[in-house]
Amino acid sequence: MxxxxxxxxxxxxxxxxxxxxxxxxxxxxxxxxxxxxxxxxxxxxxxxxxxxxxxxxxxxxxxxxxxxxxxxxxxxxxxxxxxxxxxxxxxxxxxxxxxxxxxxxxxxxxxxxxxxxxxxxxxxxxxxNARTRLAELKELHEERTRMHGELAFLLEPDLKESRGGQRDVHAIQAIAAAWVAPAPGPRVRAAYEQILDARHVLHEVTGRHMDRLVLEEQDEVARTLGLLDGDALLRQLAGAGRTVAYAVDHAFRQAERAGGRRGLGVRMRRGKPERRPLADGVVEQDGEVVLARAAAPASDPVLML
CATH class of the missing domain: 3.30.460.10 (Beta Polymerase, domain 2)
Known part of the structure; x- marks a missing residue:
């Protein structure tokens, strides 16, 4: 702790x-x-x-x-x-x-x-009512991304609302509560603690309820966290944000597979998920790059790369 x-x-x-x-x-x-x-x-x-x-x-x-x-x-x-x-x-x-x-x-x-x-x-x-609720949750997640951008790529990220921030971990927990995906794993929990600590210190050094890590506060927040400077802090948060962003995408995909492809907006063709060719032996399905059914990775070692 x-x-x-x-x-x-x-x-x-x-x-x-x-x-x-x-x-x-x-x-x-x-x-x-x-x-x-x-x-x-x-x-x-x-x-x-x-x-x-x-x-x-x-x-x-x-x-x-x-x-x-x-x-x-x-x-x-x-x-x-x-x-x-x-x-x-x-x-x-x-x-x-x-x-x-x-x-x-x-x-x-x-x-x-x-x-x-x-x-x-x-x-x-x-x-x-998981299908409807999770569809609403995904819409809320997408709206937050449009409004607040992605934590990993912002100079002044909102630690709570940006994509990859705290709200996305709460979304993973909500998906897990519907029994359609696992709860956040150790890497996501560690990333969450890093973001939460940064937000905690931001409140402390500014004396205000503040979630956007503005440039003028970054060096002080970094020093309080034991980091060299604001750049080091942003690098740490970028890594944490990417971890969370990947995890929330994966959780939503698991929810889609578990019981609501139509409800969560996945493309369907004749009642089945659409598989879109990307390259020889590779297709896109449910937002993921996967091997085609006829792919033979044993005879093509480059295919997995």
Whole structure:
């Protein structure tokens, strides 16, 4: 665990303890962390993404005020909601970003049964409607790429939103939650930690909620991370971004193969994926270069290259 990861863990633990104290002992109520807070990734400038779950009891507004006002008074950025479990699931069915946040729901305080019901229900809904949800997720991924470019090739990348950034690892995790592809492997997790640490330090050195690594901050962020300068930092992030970008492409291709070629937009011909010739013995299928059926790599050693 890096120094910065330990700091995030400590900040999360302290925040959990604080919010649990604000809630107190209330039957039929649970405080749930979602999003980055749910993943225990509280950075110096992070929002607190919190859901107050209840079983329909009266007086929930007063309980909510007892929690929200001290958080606002502290200066923390708060993204909050008050819902029953059925309400939370209903909102998630109509809002992809809410659904993604609930995939990381984590119990903080109160009635753990409410949190368990929410987590199990959110996962059931996600898996039951996986074809539509993953198609939406891919559209969101492509929109982010158009808006924010590719982390590996930018002088001032957005560490969270650029292609190859944190959001793409969250996308891999969401695909894995639908049981159509594996969770991020060791290389992707290591790349994610590098990007997350850089974003953590960016918040720290600027004193602001900031995700775009602007030129004037790069040398200071690099030195805090123990790197020589901003160029060294960009090289490290470029490698991490390429690792993540390849992994998210692979995850989407696995999702397409597993159950939704039509839903995820893969070209089809007579009910089968289209195979497009590229060269002698080589075709393109599902966005990948593969050997043709008649290819004979044993007799053509150059073919694999």
């Amino acid at each position: 890096t120094t910065f990861a330990a700091d995030r863990s400590r900040r999360t633990t302290e925040t959990d303890r604080w919010l649990a104290g604000l809630l107190g002992a209330e039957p039929g109520v649970a405080l749930v962390a979602v999003g980055g807070y749910g993943r225990k990734e509280l950075l110096p400038g992070s929002d607190l993404d919190v859901l107050l779950l209840h079983d329909g009891r009266e007086g929930i507004a007063k309980i909510a005020d007892r929690i929200w006002y001290p958080v606002w008074d502290s200066g923390a950025r708060l993204d909050h909601a008050v819902r029953t479990v059925p309400q939370a699931r209903r909102v998630a069915r109509n809002d992809l970003k809410v659904a993604l946040g609930l995939l990381n729901a984590r119990h903080v305080a109160g009635d753990p049964d409410l949190t368990t019901r929410l987590r199990e229900g959110a996962l059931e809904d996600w898996r039951g």
